[in-house]
Amino acid sequence: MFLKRIREERIILFTTLLLLCFGLVMVYSASSVLALRKYGDAAYFLKRQAVWAGGGLLAMAALRKLDYKKLRIFLLPLLLLCFILLVLALVGPEVNGARRWIRLAGQSFQPSEFTKPVLFTFVAASLSKRADRLQDFWFGVGPYLLLSGTLVLLIVLEPDLGTAALICAVVLSMLYVGGARPAHLLWLVLSSLPVLYLQLFRVGYRKSRMASFINPWADPSGSGFQTIQSFLAFGGGGITGLGLGESRQKLLFLPEPHNDFIFSVIGEEFGLVGALLVAALFSIFTFFGLRLALRCRDGFSKLAVFSLTLMIGLQALVNMGVATGLFPNKGMPLPFASAGGSSVFVSLISVGIILGIARSEKKYEAQDSDLPSMAAR
Numbered sequence: 150m151f152l153k154r155i156r157e158e159r160i161i162l163f164t165t166l167l168l169l170c171f172g173l174v175m176v177y178s179a180s181s182v183l184a185l186r187k188y189g190d191a192a193y194f195l196k197r198q199a200v201w202a203g204g205g206l207l208a209m210a211a212l213r214k215l216d217y218k219k220l221r222i223f224l225l226p227l228l229l230l231c232f233i234l235l236v237l238a239l240v241g242p243e244v245n246g247a248r249r250w251i252r253l254a255g256q257s258f259q260p261s262e263f264t265k266p267v268l269f270t271f272v273a274a275s276l277s278k279r280a281d282r283l284q285d286f287w288f289g290v291g292p293y294l295l296l297s298g299t300l301v302l303l304i305v306l307e308p309d310l311g312t313a314a315l316i317c318a319v320v321l322s323m324l325y326v327g328g329a330r331p332a333h334l335l336w337l338v339l340s341s342l343p344v345l346y347l348q349l350f351r352v353g354y355r356k357s358r359m360a361s362f363i364n365p366w367a368d369p370s371g372s373g374f375q376t377i378q379s380f381l382a383f384g385g386g387g388i389t390g391l392g393l394g395e396s397r398q399k400l401l402f403l404p405e406p407h408n409d410f411i412f413s414v415i416g417e418e419f420g421l422v423g424a425l426l427v428a429a430l431f432s433i434f435t436f437f438g439l440r441l442a443l444r445c446r447d448g449f450s451k452l453a454v455f456s457l458t459l460m461i462g463l464q465a466l467v468n469m470g471v472a473t474g475l476f477p478n479k480g481m482p483l484p485f486a487s488a489g490g491s492s493v494f495v496s497l498i499s500v501g502i503i504l505g506i507a508r509s510e511k512k513y514e515a516q517d518s519d520l521p522s523m524a525a526r
Contacts, residue, residue: 156507157437157438157441157444157507158441158503158504158507158508160433160434161434161437161438161441161500161503161504161507162500162504164430164431164433164434164437165434165485165497165500167430168427168430168431168434168485169202169206169485169486169493169497171486172198172411172483172485172486172487172493173195173198173199173202174393175407175411175414175415175418175486176194176195176198176486176487176488177191177194177195178393178394178399178414178418179396179399179406179407179411179414179488180193180194180195180399180407180488181195182399182400182401183399183401183406183407186401194407194488197488197490198488198489198490198493200490201490201491201493201494202494202497204494205493205494205495205496205497205498206497208494208497208498208501209497209498209500209501209504210501211501212498212501212502212504212505213501213504213505213508214505214508215505216509217449217450217453217502217505217506217509218509220270220502220505221274221449224270224271224274225271227267228267228268228271231264231267231268231300232299232300232303234251234260234263234264235260235261235264235300235303235304236303237251237260238251238259238260238307239303239306239307247307247308247309248307249261249307249309256490257490258491259491261307261309261312262312262491262492262494262495263491263495264300264304264316265312265316265319265460265495266457266460266495266499266502268296268297268300268316268320269319269320269323269456269457269460270453270456270457270502272293272320272323272452272456273323273448273449273451273452273453273456274449274453275293276293276324276327276448276449276452277447277448277449277452278448280327280328280448283324283327283328283329283330284328284329284330286330289329290324290329290333290334293320294337297316297317297320300316301313301317304316305348310348310349310355311479311480311481312481314345315460315463315464315467315481318459318463319456319459319460319463321334321338322455322456322459323452323455323456326451326455327448327452349477357371357372358372358477358478358479359477360372361373361376361477361478362376362474362476362477362478365377365380365474372478374404375403375404375410375478376474378398378402378403378404378410378413379398379403379472379473380474381398381402382396382397382398382403382410382413382414382416382417383413383416383417383421383424383472383473385397386417386418386419386420386421386423387420387421388420388421388422389419389420389421389422390416390417390418390419390420390422390423391417391418391420392418393418393419395417395418396414396417396418397417398413398414398417399414399417405480407487407488408480408488408489409468409471409472409480409481409487410471410472411482411483411486411487411488412424412427412468412469412472412483412486413472415427415486416472424469427469427486428465428469431461431462431465431469431484434458434461434462435458435459435461435462435465438454438455438457438462438503439455439458441454441458441503441506441507442454442455442458444510445506445510446510450506450509450510453502453503453506454503454506454507457499457500457502457503458503460499461496461499461500464481464482464483464484465483467479467481468481468482468483468487469483484496485497
């Protein structure tokens with residue numbers, strides 16, 4: 150009974166702000182030594198994160214006020230813009246062996262991050278109008294495969310297999326929830342396995358990652374280095390942790406301690422208790438996000454909230470799974486917490502869309518509840 154009385158949007162907003170504030174603290178804790186050595190400013194990464202977080206909060210507040218019916222108008226132009234930006238990223242300069250970023254006005258951002266919420270909300274809007282056609286594979290499911298497959302191919306070429314796989318997982322889930330035949334989706338999954346195998350076991354650096362996932366100690370100074378350092382961080386933290394700012398592995402041992410492996414620093418400084426609390430917050434966010442999706446009345450609202458909640462929940466699961474050795478090493482940031490402007494901004498605008506839909510749903514529920522009394526008068 151208690152859970153039934155809780156408004157989902159309040160819990161979603163509360164957990165988001167809590168994770169964001171905690172994330173800013175952890176970005177500074179995890180990056181201060183590296184930033185001081187590399188840039189001469191211990192707060193270098195914190196300042197950049199704060200700027201993106203501030204912009205994300207403003208965007209979240211604006212989207213929270215936007216009627217979701219008006220949101221549909223912008224989806225197609227935004228999707229075309231994402232396609233253009235993904236192409237521009239591929240022809241842009243290479244950074245650390247990848248072409249994922251575009252630099253604009255002194256700031257770098259990842260088009261693939263912005264593509265995720267735009268694609269998911271566009272697919273949600275389209276599925277809500279074409280749900281009756283999903284039983285047909287070629288004319289029902291096919292257009293969504295072509296659309297998402299085109300964008301996924303551009304992301305794979307960056308290369309960024311993790312983001313591509315995340316998009317595929319969410320789109321397939323949306324098709325299933327939207328009414329596509331399970332047999333069609335199963336066929337898609339099975340037919341994609343050979344491609345996935347080639348990407349994982351026939352591409353040099355991914356093959357070494359898979360080998361280090363199975364046995365990181367086989368190459369402790371090479372492909373297994375990150376995983377072993379992450380294990381040392383969790384082991385050093387014990388049950389209650391070493392205390393805020395006291396991590397030893399962030400002292401140039403653990404690669405990307407403020408980004409991909411920030412959960413390892415959390416585990417070292419706050420121990421098993423702190424790590425479980427962070428995991429619990431993401432679980433609460435996901436639970437109430439999915440519950441809100443079930444409460445929504447129209448197809449677009451249901452699918453949009455479902456997809457954006459699933460996106461954040463899966464991304465958090467992958468990040469924490471990599472840090473704890475449950476998944477192969479994959480550079481995927483922890484939503485709201487990891488350093489990375491594009492990631493935190495996109496996570497916040499996704500929450501803004503979810504809250505905007507919840508607000509619109511409440512407004513239309515109130516209007517519907519007034520109809521009987523108006524009719525009586």
